[in-house]
Amino acid sequence: MDTIHDLGGMQGFGPVAVDEPEEPFHHDWEARMWAIARNARAPDWTIDWWRHVRERIAPADYLTRPYFDSWMQTHAAGFIASGVFTLDEIVSGHTAEKHPPPPPETLEQVIARARTEALGFEAPAPAPARFGPGDRVRCIADPPLGRDHHTRLPRYVRSRPGTIHAHWGSHVFADLAARGRHEGQHIYSVRFAARDLWGDDADARDCVHLDLWESYLEPA
Amino acid sequence: MSTFDSDEAARIHQELHHALPSEPALRVKALESLVVERGMVASETLDNWIEAYSEHIGPRRGAEMVARSWLDPDFRARLLDDAGALAQELGFQGHASVHLKAVENSAQVHNVVVCTLCSCYPFSILGMSPSWYKSAAYRARIVREPRRVLAEFGVSLPEGVGVRVWDSTAELRYLVVPQRPAGTEGWSLERLAALVTRNSMIGTERDLSPHVKGAA
Numbered sequence: 001m002d003t004i005h006d007l008g009g010m011q012g013f014g015p016v017a018v019d020e021p022e023e024p025f026h027h028d029w030e031a032r033m034w035a036i037a038r039n040a041r042a043p044d045w046t047i048d049w050w051r052h053v054r055e056r057i058a059p060a061d062y063l064t065r066p067y068f069d070s071w072m073q074t075h076a077a078g079f080i081a082s083g084v085f086t087l088d089e090i091v092s093g094h095t096a097e098k099h100p101p102p103p104p105e106t107l108e109q110v111i112a113r114a115r116t117e118a119l120g121f122e123a124p125a126p127a128p129a130r131f132g133p134g135d136r137v138r139c140i141a142d143p144p145l146g147r148d149h150h151t152r153l154p155r156y157v158r159s160r161p162g163t164i165h166a167h168w169g170s171h172v173f174a175d176l177a178a179r180g181r182h183e184g185q186h187i188y189s190v191r192f193a194a195r196d197l198w199g200d201d202a203d204a205r206d207c208v209h210l211d212l213w214e215s216y217l218e219p220a
Numbered sequence: 221m222s223t224f225d226s227d228e229a230a231r232i233h234q235e236l237h238h239a240l241p242s243e244p245a246l247r248v249k250a251l252e253s254l255v256v257e258r259g260m261v262a263s264e265t266l267d268n269w270i271e272a273y274s275e276h277i278g279p280r281r282g283a284e285m286v287a288r289s290w291l292d293p294d295f296r297a298r299l300l301d302d303a304g305a306l307a308q309e310l311g312f313q314g315h316a317s318v319h320l321k322a323v324e325n326s327a328q329v330h331n332v333v334v335c336t337l338c339s340c341y342p343f344s345i346l347g348m349s350p351s352w353y354k355s356a357a358y359r360a361r362i363v364r365e366p367r368r369v370l371a372e373f374g375v376s377l378p379e380g381v382g383v384r385v386w387d388s389t390a391e392l393r394y395l396v397v398p399q400r401p402a403g404t405e406g407w408s409l410e411r412l413a414a415l416v417t418r419n420s421m422i423g424t425e426r427d428l429s430p431h432v433k434g435a436a
């Protein structure tokens with residue numbers, strides 16, 4: 001979907017705020033939100049549905065509200081969409097359907113459990129890989145499921161030519177995963193010359209690599 | 221069950237926009253209260269999760285991998301071949317580590333990592349991502365004018381160096397392996413690892429020479 005999240009190559013932004021304290025979190029509420037997001041979710045969410053819910057935040061809010069606030073709103077909207085909580089519960093912070101919390105985990109238990117978050121995304125594809133390293137390809141002009149759906153094909157590479165750098169195997173296809181479907185598709189690292197993306201102002205020595213699913217690509 | 225209905229999600233966002241207080245701390249406090257009341261997680265577990273990501277799961281992990289690759293050619297070969305498997309071997313596996321790829325800087329190449337579509341990052345290897353990494357300015361600009369953005373970080377690229385930008389558009393995650401600086405011959409693993417910064421493993425720092433860092 002062509003929403004505000006697809007930022008690659010957009011112009012008009014100022015300098016990057018490079019001077020930032022080293023601490024991992026700059027406000028307590030950011031750290032709380034990070035921890036909530038890693039520990040409480042609806043069972044039917046996929047990572048790409050969650051991403052898509054975040055993409056549907058109104059553009060002005062997406063650009064101006066703090067980063068972890070967008071996580072809060074994504075979690076809240078996701079919970080409501082899954083029927084886990086109501087809007088009133090999200091606003092009040094209280095629910096009539098109370099359950100005792102699970103036993104608290106110690107720091108050591110948390111660190112051990114964090115290792116179990118190592119999720120792989122391999123899933124078998126129905127057919128052999130169509131492309132191999134060195135092949136010239138071109139991105140399709142419109143995302144495979146249409147412009148009204150989640151996709152990981154950014155605008156800035158659509159219709160642009162590139163070269164297959166590597167075949168990474170077959171991974172769960174994000175565009176369908178955002179609708180709760182689990183299907184494998186071949187995925188490639190595709191190298192784009194900076195000049196093929198941005199014109200002759202770009203440096204001839206530079207390139208951009210993206211990881212793209214096979215249905216985003218056609219032979220060039 | 222979710223309907224996976226995109227327009228419904230947008231409608232819910234509008235309702236939330238009007239119903240929630242503006243202050244993010246209040247929004248998050250209410251959400252925490254709610255998930256704890258529902259029995260999804262204990263507050264003490266959240267405390268420890270934050271502690272884990274503040275003190276234990278962080279860029280020292282990536283720095284150890286980089287420094288070992290400088291000292292041990294076999295380790296380096298395995299890092300470049302399958303960084304995800306190596307992370308698991310070291311006990312560093314976790315959120316976004318399975319499909320980890322290491323990309324190495326050289327005299328001809330400088331690598332830098334972004335996620336233009338959201339904020340994908342190798343959390344279990346580098347810990348929490350910096351705010352600038354998640355900013356609209358960085359995500360928009362680094363793919364289009366990487367040299368100008370790198371200059372803002374104080375990176376000057378020698379003549380003849382090409383920039384490779386890695387946009388994390390799928391579930392692969394990237395770890396930049398910076399070059400070992402001159403003048404570090406004979407240094408121990410610990411001393412070398414202490415030179416390796418988080419930014420150098422994202423690619424927004426290049427020269428890790430002790431005198432450069434000392435002057436910074």
